[in-house]
Every structure is written in C-alpha cells, then in structure tokens.
Amino acid sequence: MSTAVTALEEMERRAARPGEAYGADAHVVCDGLVRIYRTEGVEVLALQGLDLLVRRGEVVAVVGASGSGKSTLLGILSGLDRPTAGSARVGGQDLGTMTRAQRLRFRRHVVGFVWQQTSRNLLPYLTAAENVAVPLAAAGVRRRARERRVAESLEVLGVGDCRDRRPGELSGGQQQRVAIAVACANRPEVLLADEPTGELDEATSAEVLGALRGVNRELGTTVLVVTHDEAVAGQVERTVAIRDGRTASEVVRRVERRDGQERLVATEYAVLDRAGRLQLPREFTEALGLRERVRLELGPDHIVVRPDERGGDRG
Numbered sequence: 001m002s003t004a005v006t007a008l009e010e011m012e013r014r015a016a017r018p019g020e021a022y023g024a025d026a027h028v029v030c031d032g033l034v035r036i037y038r039t040e041g042v043e044v045l046a047l048q049g050l051d052l053l054v055r056r057g058e059v060v061a062v063v064g065a066s067g068s069g070k071s072t073l074l075g076i077l078s079g080l081d082r083p084t085a086g087s088a089r090v091g092g093q094d095l096g097t098m099t100r101a102q103r104l105r106f107r108r109h110v111v112g113f114v115w116q117q118t119s120r121n122l123l124p125y126l127t128a129a130e131n132v133a134v135p136l137a138a139a140g141v142r143r144r145a146r147e148r149r150v151a152e153s154l155e156v157l158g159v160g161d162c163r164d165r166r167p168g169e170l171s172g173g174q175q176q177r178v179a180i181a182v183a184c185a186n187r188p189e190v191l192l193a194d195e196p197t198g199e200l201d202e203a204t205s206a207e208v209l210g211a212l213r214g215v216n217r218e219l220g221t222t223v224l225v226v227t228h229d230e231a232v233a234g235q236v237e238r239t240v241a242i243r244d245g246r247t248a249s250e251v252v253r254r255v256e257r258r259d260g261q262e263r264l265v266a267t268e269y270a271v272l273d274r275a276g277r278l279q280l281p282r283e284f285t286e287a288l289g290l291r292e293r294v295r296l297e298l299g300p301d302h303i304v305v306r307p308d309e310r311g312g313d314r315g
C-alpha cells in the first residue's frame with residue numbers, strides 16, 4: 001500500500017513539474033506536424049506527425065521521394081499554409097496560432113524563400129538591384145538604407161556586378177543568387193529553399209549551394225533546403241529524409257582528424273519520435289522480410305530486432 005502511495009506521489013510530483021517544451025531552444029521546431037489536404041471528398045495525408053528540430057545557424061537538407069511531403073513542410077514553415085494538427089514554431093513563433101498581421105510580419109522579416117523556378121523568384125522587368133529593393137520597400141525601409149542594403153546583399157551573394165541587369169540577361173546560377181539576395185534582403189532568421197538547384201546543371205548547382213552556405217556563414221541565417229540533388233544533400237552537415245510524411249532518418253556529416261589527416265565521416269541515424277516510434281529503412285525490412293510485427297530484445301546497450309518466426313500465428 002505504502003509503495004503504491006509513494007509511486008502515485010512521485011507521478012503527481014512529476015506531472016506538476018513544469019515540463020520543458022519539445023525543442024525549446026531549437027530555431028525551427030515541428031512537433032507531430034500533420035497536414036491533410038481535402039479536395040472533392042478525397043483526403044491526402046501529406047504530413048503524418050512529422051518531428052523536426054533545427055538549431056540556430058544550421059544548414060539542413062531535406063530529402064525524400066516525390067510526394068513525401070517536402071513542399072508541404074516548407075509551405076507551413078514559410079507561413080503560406082497552416083498545419084491541420086501538431087505544431088510548428090520558427091524563432092519561438094507558433095505558426096498555427098498567428099493572427100493575419102503576425103503572419104504578414106513573419107513572412108516579411110523572419111523567413112526568406114527561394115523557389116525552384118528562377119522565373120518565380122524575380123520580376124523579369126526589374127533589374128537585379130530593383131528586385132532586391134522590392135521586399136525592402138514593402139518593409140518600409142527608407143531609400144538611403146535601402147540602397148545600402150541592396151548593394152550589401154548583392155555583394156554577399158557575389159553578384160554585385162549584375163546589379164543593373166534584368167533576369168533575362170543573367171545566367172541560371174546568377175538568377176538564383178539574385179533570388180537568394182532578394183530572399184535575404186530583410187535579413188530573415190531562416191532561409192527556406194525549395195529545390196533551388198532543380199533547374200540547374202551540376203556546376204551551377206554547386207555555385208548556388210555555395211551561395212546558400214555563404215549566407216549562412218556571413219549573415220548567420222539558418223538554412224533549410226529541400227532537394228532531390230544528391231550532390232547538394234551530400235555537402236551539408238545534416239540531411240533529414242522524409243518518408244510518407246514523417247521524418248525517417250538523418251545523416252550527420254562531420255570532419256574528423258586522424259593521423260594528422262582530415263576526412264569527412266557520415267553517420268546515419270534513424271529518427272526516434274517522442275512516442276517511441278522508429279522507422280526502419282526499407283532496405284533493412286526488405287532484406288530480412290520484416291512485416292507486421294517483429295521481436296524485440298533489450299541488451300545492455302542495444303536493442304535487437306528479429307523477424308517474427310511465428311509469422312502470421314497470433315495465438
């Protein structure tokens with residue numbers, strides 16, 4: 001009896017303790033994010049409880065098959081779309097509960113956006129400098145400060161010499177760099193890029209990725225880039241893979257020094273969500289024919305997952 005009371009007291013004490021919010025110190029937080037599209041009576045579950053934490057100043061690539069929910073995720077994080085359930089926070093601001101005015105301010109000052117189609121990022125009849133000035137004018141930045149900021153932004157992206165040219169007079173890589181300058185004009189905390197190298201060849205993709213890293217380094221901007229491009233994903237510190245609307249795995253790359261030599265080491269992790277769910281890589285489940293249920297054994301410092309030898313027998 002007394003043991004039961006003690007256990008109950010302990011549970012009550014724990015429940016009363018102010019719990020630290022999930023990812024309290026992260027810059028971008030997705031907590032059980034759900035997005036359901038409803039069109040003509042059909043429901044599409046684009047995000048199915050996605051968890052993601054991005055630290056301030058990180059560059060993270062998001063990869064995944066077509067239809068896995070990558071663009072839906074960016075749509076929510078950019079404030080264009082709202083989650084159906086779960087929560088998304090950027091810089092401490094909750095995207096599910098923002099008022100219209102807060103949303104507008106968020107889109108002007110907190111996030112910057114670069115799309116895949118170069119034509120969607122820039123106004124064709126304005127010069128590069130005029131394009132960068134548009135979001136500054138919308139944010140009420142005065143003319144003098146605006147001119148300074150335009151010059152600075154084009155310089156950071158290495159396209160200062162393109163200032164008086166229109167998009168049609170720029171290469172694909174230059175256009176995307178100007179687009180990044182536009183997205184960063186108001187010095188957002190977070191830069192979101194949806195397939196920014198999708199229309200470019202390999203060398204130009206590397207140039208645009210270099211520009212995104214430059215913005216991260218020089219302006220301290222947190223960068224989240226959705227990509228199909230293996231070369232892009234392979235060059236950032238962390239790659240998050242989405243499968244079926246959920247974060248499935250992560251690859252973390254870091255430089256290790258051994259015997260006086262530096263080498264890049266990539267480690268793959270499966271993501272364990274807060275409910276304890278773990279998505280096993282498809283290659284693993286297929287290799288062992290794992291289906292429906294598996295046997296688990298707890299070791300001192302690991303867990304063993306084995307096929308269920310009894311198969312369909314649920315007795």
Ligand SMILES: Nc1ncnc2c1ncn2[C@@H]1O[C@H](COP(=O)(O)OP(=O)(O)OP(=O)(O)O)[C@@H](O)[C@H]1O
Pocket residue numbers: 037038039044045046064065066067068069070071072073
């Ligand atoms: N506006 C919409 N209405 C209905 N369904 C949608 C809408 N937008 C996306 N979807 C569906 O939601 C799912 C996720 O789409 P999403 O565009 O986020 O995937 P993605 O990973 O970005 O794909 P891709 O790499 O092809 O761009 C898909 O099944 C898609 O068909």
